[in-house]
Structure formats: structure tokens, C-alpha cells
Amino acid sequence: MARRAVATKAKTQTNSPQFNKEQELSAYHDMLLVRRFEEKAGQMYGMGLIGGFCHLYIGQEAVVTGVTMASKKGEDAQITGYRDHGHMLVMGLEPRGVMAELTGRAGGLSGGKGGSMHMFSLEHRFYGGNGIVGAQVSLGTGLAFASKYKGDGSVSIAYFGDGAANQGQVYESFNMAKLWNLPVVYVIENNKYAMGTSVERSSATTDFSQRGQSFDIPGEQVDGMDVRLVHDAAERAIEHARSGKGPYILEMLTYRYRGHSMSDPAKYRSKDEVTKYRQERDPIEQVKARILSEKHATEDELKEIETKIRAIVTEAADFATNDPEPDASELWTDITISA
Amino acid sequence: MPNILMPALSPTMEEGKLSKWLVKEGDTVSPGDVLAEIETDKATMEVESVDSGVVNQLLVAEGTDNVKVNTPIAIVLGEGEKAEDIEVAKTVPEPAEAPVVAAENGVDPAAEKTAAAPKFEPASDPDLPADVEMVEMTVRQALNEAMAEELRRDKDVFIIGEEVAEYQGAYKITQNLLQEFGPERVVDTPITEHGFAGLAVGAAFAGLKPIVEFMTWNFAMQAIDQIINSAAKQLYMSGGQVTAPIVFRGPNGVASRVGAQHSQDYSAWYSHVPGLTVIAPYSAADAKGLLKAAIRSPNPVIFLENEVLYGSTGEVPKVDDFVLPIGKARIARAGADVTIVSFSMGMRYATQATEKLVAAGVDVELIDLRTLRPLDMDTVIASVKKTGRLVTVEEGWPQGGIGAEISAQVNEQAFDYLDAPVIRVTGKDVPMPYAANLEKLALPHVDDVIAAVNAVTYRS
Ligand SMILES: Cc1ncc(C[n+]2csc(CCOP(=O)(O)OP(=O)(O)O)c2C)c(N)n1
Numbered sequence: 001m002a003r004r005a006v007a008t009k010a011k012t013q014t015n016s017p018q019f020n021k022e023q024e025l026s027a028y029h030d031m032l033l034v035r036r037f038e039e040k041a042g043q044m045y046g047m048g049l050i051g052g053f054c055h056l057y058i059g060q061e062a063v064v065t066g067v068t069m070a071s072k073k074g075e076d077a078q079i080t081g082y083r084d085h086g087h088m089l090v091m092g093l094e095p096r097g098v099m100a101e102l103t104g105r106a107g108g109l110s111g112g113k114g115g116s117m118h119m120f121s122l123e124h125r126f127y128g129g130n131g132i133v134g135a136q137v138s139l140g141t142g143l144a145f146a147s148k149y150k151g152d153g154s155v156s157i158a159y160f161g162d163g164a165a166n167q168g169q170v171y172e173s174f175n176m177a178k179l180w181n182l183p184v185v186y187v188i189e190n191n192k193y194a195m196g197t198s199v200e201r202s203s204a205t206t207d208f209s210q211r212g213q214s215f216d217i218p219g220e221q222v223d224g225m226d227v228r229l230v231h232d233a234a235e236r237a238i239e240h241a242r243s244g245k246g247p248y249i250l251e252m253l254t255y256r257y258r259g260h261s262m263s264d265p266a267k268y269r270s271k272d273e274v275t276k277y278r279q280e281r282d283p284i285e286q287v288k289a290r291i292l293s294e295k296h297a298t299e300d301e302l303k304e305i306e307t308k309i310r311a312i313v314t315e316a317a318d319f320a321t322n323d324p325e326p327d328a329s330e331l332w333t334d335i336t337i338s339a
Numbered sequence: 340m341p342n343i344l345m346p347a348l349s350p351t352m353e354e355g356k357l358s359k360w361l362v363k364e365g366d367t368v369s370p371g372d373v374l375a376e377i378e379t380d381k382a383t384m385e386v387e388s389v390d391s392g393v394v395n396q397l398l399v400a401e402g403t404d405n406v407k408v409n410t411p412i413a414i415v416l417g418e419g420e421k422a423e424d425i426e427v428a429k430t431v432p433e434p435a436e437a438p439v440v441a442a443e444n445g446v447d448p449a450a451e452k453t454a455a456a457p458k459f460e461p462a463s464d465p466d467l468p469a470d471v472e473m474v475e476m477t478v479r480q481a482l483n484e485a486m487a488e489e490l491r492r493d494k495d496v497f498i499i500g501e502e503v504a505e506y507q508g509a510y511k512i513t514q515n516l517l518q519e520f521g522p523e524r525v526v527d528t529p530i531t532e533h534g535f536a537g538l539a540v541g542a543a544f545a546g547l548k549p550i551v552e553f554m555t556w557n558f559a560m561q562a563i564d565q566i567i568n569s570a571a572k573q574l575y576m577s578g579g580q581v582t583a584p585i586v587f588r589g590p591n592g593v594a595s596r597v598g599a600q601h602s603q604d605y606s607a608w609y610s611h612v613p614g615l616t617v618i619a620p621y622s623a624a625d626a627k628g629l630l631k632a633a634i635r636s637p638n639p640v641i642f643l644e645n646e647v648l649y650g651s652t653g654e655v656p657k658v659d660d661f662v663l664p665i666g667k668a669r670i671a672r673a674g675a676d677v678t679i680v681s682f683s684m685g686m687r688y689a690t691q692a693t694e695k696l697v698a699a700g701v702d703v704e705l706i707d708l709r710t711l712r713p714l715d716m717d718t719v720i721a722s723v724k725k726t727g728r729l730v731t732v733e734e735g736w737p738q739g740g741i742g743a744e745i746s747a748q749v750n751e752q753a754f755d756y757l758d759a760p761v762i763r764v765t766g767k768d769v770p771m772p773y774a775a776n777l778e779k780l781a782l783p784h785v786d787d788v789i790a791a792v793n794a795v796t797y798r799s
């Protein structure tokens with residue numbers, strides 16, 4: 001049956017799962033890469049280099065980092081919505097390719113034709129990058145169907161928001177996933193808001209980990225700001241799915257620091273709430289503090305990591321600024337495949 | 340009691356095999372008794388007796404193939420019936436074949452079906468007092484005023500959608516409505532388009548008049564089944580009993596740099612569907628007058644706004660109740676040389692092109708359709724008869740577009756008046772690309788309209 005973890009108390013849990021030095025440093029690196037990349041993207045948006053919608057992942061870095069650490073890179077499939085930059089960076093897609101897609105250039109991951117919300121990589125088994133809220137849940141279930149059909153042992157990880165969790169196709173997918181015991185892990189990134197609507201105002205029940213109950217899908221609520229807890233829960237969920245027991249739901253309690261997209265009046269929440277999360281729960285600061293107190297690295301060594309990441313991000317931004325726009329002939333390519 | 344006829348297993352079955360008799364002549368049968376087994380290449384079925392009686396005669400032998408549906412296969416006599424009474428019935432014709440037979444006899448079976456579709460006669464725009472005050476406002480304000488006025492006027496009107504209340508609308512069209520009308524009438528929903536669209540249609544069946552806001556029409560694709568299968572067809576399916584007085588509205592069309600899934604024009608999609616009214620205004624005044632008309636309409640109305648136009652301003656007459664007629668195109672500029680027909684955002688390209696063309700000496704007649712269903716073809720045809728040349732302008736895809744429909748109708752109704760083939764200016768036949776340069780290429784341009792006019796007037 002479904003079970004729950006008491007996520008909000010995770011910080012004070014005594015037997016919380018620990019990371020070794022390598023894991024701490026790897027998590028720190030990946031989360032910082034996402035943070036710095038997204039800050040840069042926000043800046044470039046402000047400069048008019050990025051158009052349309054641009055949904056930043058700042059604050060939620062621990063979720064995709066912990067889950068991806070628990071997955072088999074290049075084998076397990078991942079799919080998400082439009083808040084997708086972090087997923088790609090942590091999965092190992094080229095930062096310059098992501099940034100150049102944000103600016104709509106030829107060197108972007110979709111050749112400039114997709115934009116912020118639509119990037120993909122078959123090599124990394126990343127299936128987007130989806131603009132329609134909830135669509136990725138059925139699609140991710142389909143990736144799991146293919147995995148079972150082919151018997152390739154891979155797991156599909158489908159991320160979606162608290163807002164998306166109310167779409168009908170989520171429950172249609174849950175039913176099929178359990179009916180056929182498909183190897184899929186549903187990761188609900190509950191950042192408390194869907195645009196300006198808080199979870200309390202949109203949802204009859206707000207414990208999303210229990211949304212699979214009537215389909216007999218186990219679920220856990222996880223402190224999504226602590227990458228160790230995310231990783232620990234994800235290992236359990238992925239193992240469950242890979243061993244043929246069917247779907248698993250992880251509700252990650254997380255928070256986005258920035259607005260929904262770049263233009264967001266943010267009147268629906270208080271400054272205090274945002275500040276509190278940033279100061280007391282920041283996923284990167286948590287790892288950093290542990291690294292220093294455990295003496296996994298010195299301040300200087302962490303600075304060095306930061307410097308390297310800044311260089312990567314700067315290089316990506318430069319590339320994305322100077323790379324040419326796609327050739328005009330690209331307007332007419334990739335519509336259908338001529339057999 | 341009638342003859343026992345060869346039954347049909349399915350509506351398409353024409354004949355079958357009588358594989359087995361389970362009764363013989365002289366047997367007494369009661370309702371539910373199995374008389375025979377029949378089969379086709381797809382299925383088998385038992386023929387049951389409906390009444391009680393005595394089997395008088397088996398007319399078709401067991402094992403007979405190709406027995407036509409409705410052929411008498413047995414005579415069962417009820418109490419007091421005699422075999423002679425039944426004799427005539429043996430030669431009953433096969434009703435299933437009847438219409439075809441009639442056609443072969445030279446009677447046109449379509450004749451009675453093709454009563455002409457009734458013609459829709461739109462009203463004219465209301466006459467305004469000569470000294471009417473005109474107020475400059477944005478399309479956004481015009482839409483907001485229209486809803487506020489109708490919410491005030493009719494307590495059955497309510498608005499429902501994502502972020503319409505506390506957030507004041509994703510595009511601020513519902514600004515201050517929550518404050519004035521409260522949360523019972525301005526209802527925030529979860530992100531569940533299929534669900535809340537269906538809910539609103541149900542509420543309309545029960546007599547309410549919902550205004551459903553889709554954050555954009557792209558997300559209404561989640562709900563298109565309820566819009567078409569439930570709202571649009573309900574009146575017809577119920578033989579006129581159940582109405583769906585509902586407005587579905589929100590921004591439609593191309594928005595800037597948001598990529599393929601968030602940028603497309605649904606005008607042609609909805610205009611295809613009988614039962615729907617489809618409105619796509621361009622000016623602030625039309626936005627206000629037509630949205631008020633839509634809310635009062637007893638029919639389901641698709642109201643297509645445009646994000647890019649929300650901030651554009653126009654003059655709106657300050658009268659107590661400014662309602663415009665649905666289904667009436669507006670002649671934005673009268674002219675004699677060439678007709679340009681457009682709507683919504685297309686009007687921006689068409690208007691700019693018209694200014695340049697007029698300056699260059701071309702007397703353009705510019706028509707703003709305003710309503711896409713019913714389509715005001717009378718206005719278009721009258722114009723084409725005058726100018727002999729037609730260019731249509733829209734942002735949507737070319738195939739099956741609004742321009743395609745207009746061109747087809749002009750072909751049918753005014754072919755002899757045309758001095759040049761009709762030209763459609765449309766969005767390119769591709770999903771919307773994100774890159775700035777490609778997006779520009781995908782859209783129609785003022786220069787495209789001018790080039791098309793030059794072509795139909797042979798000026799190039
Ligand atoms: C079907 C559909 N409806 C509405 C939207 C507009 N929209 C984009 S994101 C969003 C909020 C989603 O919130 P949530 O699922 O919590 O994800 P988050 O943005 O918090 O990551 C909405 C309403 C959409 N893209 N697709």
C-alpha cells in the first residue's frame with residue numbers, strides 16, 4: 001500500500017541517508033551548474049536575447065539532481081514539462097546547446113526551432129521539453145510501455161508539477177501504468193504553486209504522494225530540498241519500477257524562487273515566504289555546508305568548482321549570443337519525413 | 340401473428356444462411372423459444388419466437404444460403420389464425436432495399452432530403468446617435484467592460500477558468516471582476532481544461548450562461564471534445580430541447596516567440612463545425628459589442644481573441660448597451676479596384692497594406708469578417724462583383740483555411756465576375772518555429788498582401 005515519509009521533518013531526522021564525498025561533490029557541481037546557468041538565462045532574457053516564455057528551475061535543483069543520480073544515465077528515459085533546463089544540464093546535455101536553443105540559434109539542441117520549452121536528446125534519452133501541462137505524464141507512461149515491450153530493463157521518469165497533477169490524463173495514465181505494471185516513476189515537483197494558484201486553492205487533497213492510492217501505486221512524500229533524501233527515495237522508486245513491480249510516485253516538496261515565467265507579478269505569495277526558503281532550505285547551501293563541515297573540500301576548492309562552472313556558463317552564453325540564427329531554408333525542414 | 344422474417348444480425352447485413360431449424364411444423368412455441376439458427380461469415384444468431392402459437396409452415400429449408408434479410412422463413416399461427424390469412428404476407432417486399440429500388444425506377448432518393456439549408460440573415464450594426472461620445476480604450480478594456488456589463492445584467496452569467504479570479508486573468512482580461520462579482524461568479528479552476536469545459540457545458544444545459552476562459556486556445560485542445568461533441572451538437576441531438584448558451588473565449592493565434600505548441604490559429608478549426616458560432620474581432624468596438632452579443636447568444640460561441648491585439652486601442656461608442664450583430668462583416672474601407680477580406684490579427688496586415696496601396700492609387704475595399712461562422716458571404720460576394728478581384732489574409736495555415744473557404748464560395752457564386760484568380764495570404768504551412776528569423780518567415784506580412792494585390796490587379 002501507499003506509504004509516506006515525513007518529509008518536512010527530514011532535516012532533523014537522525015538516520016537520514018548520507019552521501020559520501022564523491023556524491024556530495026557531484027551533487028554540488030550539478031546543482032550549482034543549474035543555478036548559475038539559470039541565473040545567466042534570466043539575465044539574457046532581460047537583455048532581449050531570449051524570447052517568449054522562459055521558466056527557470058532555480059530553487060528546485062535538488063530534485064532532478066538526486067533523481068538523476070539514482071538513475072542509469074543514457075539508459076533510463078526522462079521527460080518533463082516546460083521547466084526543463086535543469087533536467088538537461090544534469091542529464092549531461094551540452095550547456096551551450098541548451099543556451100543556444102534559448103536564444104533560437106542554429107547550434108541549439110533543436111536547431112533553434114524548439115525554444116526554451118522544446119528540447120530533446122535521444123542520445124541521453126531525454127524526451128522533452130513539453131509545453132502542454134500534463135502531456136508528459138501520458139508520454140512518459142508510453143516510454144515505460146516501450147521499455148517493457150522491448151524488455152530493455154530501462155525505467156521511465158516522468159516529472160510534472162503540482163498544477164499538472166490535476167489533469168485528467170494523469171489518472172488515466174496511473175491506471176494503465178498499474179494495470180500493466182509499467183516501469184515508470186512519477187516525480188511530482190510540488191513547488192506549491194501553479195502560476196499564481198497555490199496547491200490549497202487548486203486541489204481537493206494536497207498530499208500528491210497519495211494520488212495513486214486508488215490504483216494501488218505506492219507513493220512517498222520527500223523533502224525535495226535535500227538532495228540526499230531525493231536520491232534515497234529515487235533509488236527505491238527506480239528499483240521498484242525496474243524490478244517489474246510497476247509504477248511509483250514521488251512527491252518532491254520543493255520551491256521555485258523565481259516567478260512562474262519571466263513575467264510574473266508574484267502577488268500570490270509573500271516575499272517572506274521566498275526569503276525563508278532561500279535562507280533556510282536552499283538545496284545548494286545545504287550541500288555546501290556539509291561538504292565544509294565534513295571537510296570533503298576546502299572553501300578554496302569549492303571556489304575552484306564555482307569558477308569552472310562560471311566558465312562553462314559564460315562560454316555557453318557567448319556561444320548562444322554569437323551563433324547564427326538557423327538558415328532560412330530550415331523553415332521548411334523537419335515537418336514530415338519523406339519516405 | 341406475422342410471418343417470421345429473416346433477421347439482420349447487424350445494420351449492414353443483407354443476407355445470411357439459415358443453418359438449422361430447431362422446431363418442426365406442428366410444434367407449439369412460446370415467447371423466447373429458439374426457432375432457428377442463422378449465420379453469416381461474421382457471426383451466428385438464434386431466432387427466437389416473440390409470441391406463442393403453432394408452427395404452421397417452414398418456408399426455407401435448413402442449410403439454405405443467401406437468404407435475404409426480411410424474407411419470410413416460417414409461418415407461426417396464433418390462436419384463432421388460419422394459414423390462408425397469412426398467405427399474402429409471403430410476398431412482402433424487402434423493405435431494406437426499398438430506397439434503392441425507388442432510385443432505379445427513376446425517383447431521385449436525394450430529392451426529399453435536400454431541402455436547402457436555411458439562409459442566415461444577419462442584422463445590421465445599430466444606428467448610433469449622431470453626437471455619440473466615443474471613448475478610446477484598449478481591446479483588453481473593451482472585453483473586460485463587456486463581461487462586467489453582462490455579469491451585472493444577468494445573474495446566470497458567470498466566468499470560469501484558470502487564473503481568472505485572484506490573479507486577475509493571465510492576460511488581465513478579467514481584471515477586477517472577482518472584486519465586483521465575488522468568487523461564486525468568477526471562478527478559478529485547477530488546470531483541468533477537459534473537466535472544467537465539460538462542467539461548464541453541463542451548467543449551460545441546466546440553464547446557466549458560462550463564460551469559459553481558456554488561458555490560450557492552445558490549451559482548449561484538451562477540451563475540444565466537450566466543445567464539439569457536447570456543446571456544438573447538443574441542440575441537434577436533442578431535437579431542439581437542450582441548449583448550450585456558453586461562450587468559450589481566450590487568446591488565439593500567433594503569439595511572439597513561444598514556439599510550436601503555444602502559437603497557432605484555430606479559426607478554421609472551429610469554423611468547420613455546425614452548431615458553433617465563431618467570432619474573431621479586430622477592433623476594440625467590435626470586441627466589446629460582439630462579446631456582449633456572444634454572452635447573450637443562446638448558442639455555443641467560440642470567441643477568438645488575439646494576445647497581440649489586447650493592448651491596441653480603438654474608439655468605442657459610449658452608449659448604454661452596445662451590442663453588435665453576430666454574422667455581419669464590416670466594410671472597413673469602401674473601394675472599387677480590389678477586395679481584401681480578413682479578420683482578427685490579419686486585419687492589421689490588411690489595414691497597413693491598404694494604406695500603402697491607397698497611397699499608390701489602388702482603390703481597395705477592405706472587409707473585416709468579424710464573425711467566421713456564420714460567414715457573411717453576401718458582403719464578400721457583393722464586393723467581389725464590384726471589384727472582380729479578391730485577396731484573403733489570415734495568420735492560420737493555408738490548407739482548409741478561412742481563405743480557402745471564401746475562395747471556394749466565391750468560385751461557386753461569383754466566378755464570372757472574377758478578373759483574376761483569388762489569392763490567399765496565410766501563415767506558412769509549418770509548425771511555428773521559435774527562432775526569431777524563422778518565426779518572421781512563418782508569418783504573413785504586409786508586403787505579402789501588397790504583392791497579392793499587385794498580382795490580382797496585374798500591376799506587378
Ligand atoms: C494544458 C495547459 N493548460 C495551461 C497551460 C498554461 N500553464 C503553463 S504552466 C502552468 C502552471 C503549471 O504549474 P505546475 O504544474 O505546478 O508546474 P510549475 O510551473 O510549478 O513547474 C500553466 C497553467 C499549459 N501550458 N497547458
Ligand SMILES: [Mg+2]
Nearest residue numbers: 161162193194
Ligand atoms: Mg507548481
